[in-house]
Amino acid sequence: MTSATDRQSILIVEDDQLSAVLMATLLADLYTTHHANSGEQAMAMLGEVQPDLVLLDAMMPGLDGYQVLKEIKRHENLADIPIIFITGDNSLDAEIRALEGGAVDFVPKPYDPKVVRARVHLHLELLSKTRALQAANATLLHLSRSDPLTELANRRHFYEVAIAAHADAREKAQPLSLMVIDIDHFKSINDHYGHAAGDAVLTEFSAFARKFMRSKDCLARIGGEEFACLLPDSSAEQSAAIAERFRQSASELQLTPATGLNIKLTVSCGVTEFQHGDNGVDRALMRADQALYRAKREGRNCVRIAHQSDSEAAEFLS
Ligand SMILES: Nc1nc2c(ncn2[C@@H]2O[C@H](COP(=O)(O)OP(=O)(O)OP(=O)(O)O)[C@@H](O)[C@H]2O)c(=O)[nH]1
Structure with missing residues (x-):
C-alpha cells in the first residue's frame, strides 16, 4: 500500500475556488494536492511544493496560464514537471499554443472528471x-566509468577526462600534468x-x-x-612535489585488509607534463x-619526472 509520504503530488493552479475544490476532491484518494489561486x-509555491504534476488553468488575472507555462519551462529544475493545461478556450489555436509551449496535455472545459483523472494518472x-x-x-553511466573494485575512475573514463582537460588546458594556456603510481612488489602481497x-x-x-589528491584531480x-x-x-615540477608527498604518506600507511593483518607498502611514481605535440x-x-x-x-619507492630519454622511448613505442 502506498503511504501518504510517497504519494505523488499535484499542484492545481486555478483562480476559481469551486473548480479547484472539485478537482482536488476528484484526485484526493490517490494523490496529495496543493492549490494556488x-x-x-x-510560481511562489513550485519550489517549495515540488509537485510531480501541475494542472494549469489558462485564464487567470495577473500571470495567466501561458505565462506560467513559459516561466516553468525557463527554470532548469522545474522544466521537467508535466503540465496539463485546462481551459475554457477550446479552440485549436489555444491547444497548439499550450502544447508548443511545453504542456503535455490539453483539457478543454467543461471536462468530464473521469477523463481528467485518467489523464493525470497516465502522465504520472x-x-x-x-x-x-x-x-x-x-547507474549504467556510473558503472561504465568506474572500476568495480576501487570505485575510482576506470581507464576509459580517465581517457575521456584527460582529453577534455588537455583541450581546456590548451585553451587557457595552463599546465596539465599526469602522474602514474604503481604499488611496489604488489605480487608479494598477494603471495x-x-x-x-x-x-x-x-x-x-x-x-x-582519493583523499590525498585534490578534488579537481x-x-x-x-x-x-x-x-x-x-x-x-x-607543472611537472609541481606535480613531482605532490607525487613526492604522496609517496611519503603512502609509505607511512598501515593497511588493515583483515583482522590481525597490518600491511605496509611503498609506491613508485612517474610524472610528466602534457606538451603541445601530445x-x-x-x-x-x-x-x-x-x-x-x-x-x-x-630502487622503487621514489618519484621520477619524464625527461628527454623517456620522451624518445615514448616516441619510439608510439
Ligand atoms: N589482488 C589483486 N591482485 C591483482 C589485481 N590486479 C593485478 N593483480 C596482481 O598484481 C601483481 C602485479 O605484479 P607485477 O606486475 O609482477 O608487479 P609487482 O609485484 O607489483 O612488482 P613491481 O611493480 O615491479 O614493483 C600480479 O600478481 C597480479 O596478479 C587485482 O585486481 N587484485
Missing part, C-alpha cells in the same frame, strides 16, 4: 517510468596474504589516494596495481610510464 502564487505513470529509466541510466587481502589492500589504498585505476592521476593547472593521452601516458619504469629500476 493565481499564477503568481503558483509515464513520469514514474521516465524517472526509473533515468535512474537506471545514471603472502592471498588474493582477497590483495583486493582489500587495493581498495584501502585507493580510498587513501582525476584519479583512476588504469591497471591491476597501477593508478593514474591527472593534475590540472600543475594529441590525445597515449604519448603523455607512455612518457609517465617510462619515468615510472626508471623509478622501479632505480
Whole structure:
C-alpha cells in the first residue's frame, strides 16, 4: 500500500475556488494536492511544493496560464514537471499554443472528471517510468566509468577526462600534468596474504589516494596495481612535489585488509607534463610510464619526472 509520504503530488493552479475544490476532491484518494489561486502564487509555491504534476488553468488575472507555462519551462529544475493545461478556450489555436509551449496535455472545459483523472494518472505513470529509466541510466553511466573494485575512475573514463582537460588546458594556456603510481612488489602481497587481502589492500589504498589528491584531480585505476592521476593547472615540477608527498604518506600507511593483518607498502611514481605535440593521452601516458619504469629500476619507492630519454622511448613505442 502506498503511504501518504510517497504519494505523488499535484499542484492545481486555478483562480476559481469551486473548480479547484472539485478537482482536488476528484484526485484526493490517490494523490496529495496543493492549490494556488493565481499564477503568481503558483510560481511562489513550485519550489517549495515540488509537485510531480501541475494542472494549469489558462485564464487567470495577473500571470495567466501561458505565462506560467513559459516561466516553468525557463527554470532548469522545474522544466521537467508535466503540465496539463485546462481551459475554457477550446479552440485549436489555444491547444497548439499550450502544447508548443511545453504542456503535455490539453483539457478543454467543461471536462468530464473521469477523463481528467485518467489523464493525470497516465502522465504520472509515464513520469514514474521516465524517472526509473533515468535512474537506471545514471547507474549504467556510473558503472561504465568506474572500476568495480576501487570505485575510482576506470581507464576509459580517465581517457575521456584527460582529453577534455588537455583541450581546456590548451585553451587557457595552463599546465596539465599526469602522474602514474604503481604499488611496489604488489605480487608479494598477494603471495603472502592471498588474493582477497590483495583486493582489500587495493581498495584501502585507493580510498587513501582519493583523499590525498585534490578534488579537481582525476584519479583512476588504469591497471591491476597501477593508478593514474591527472593534475590540472600543475607543472611537472609541481606535480613531482605532490607525487613526492604522496609517496611519503603512502609509505607511512598501515593497511588493515583483515583482522590481525597490518600491511605496509611503498609506491613508485612517474610524472610528466602534457606538451603541445601530445594529441590525445597515449604519448603523455607512455612518457609517465617510462619515468615510472626508471623509478622501479632505480630502487622503487621514489618519484621520477619524464625527461628527454623517456620522451624518445615514448616516441619510439608510439
Ligand atoms: N589482488 C589483486 N591482485 C591483482 C589485481 N590486479 C593485478 N593483480 C596482481 O598484481 C601483481 C602485479 O605484479 P607485477 O606486475 O609482477 O608487479 P609487482 O609485484 O607489483 O612488482 P613491481 O611493480 O615491479 O614493483 C600480479 O600478481 C597480479 O596478479 C587485482 O585486481 N587484485
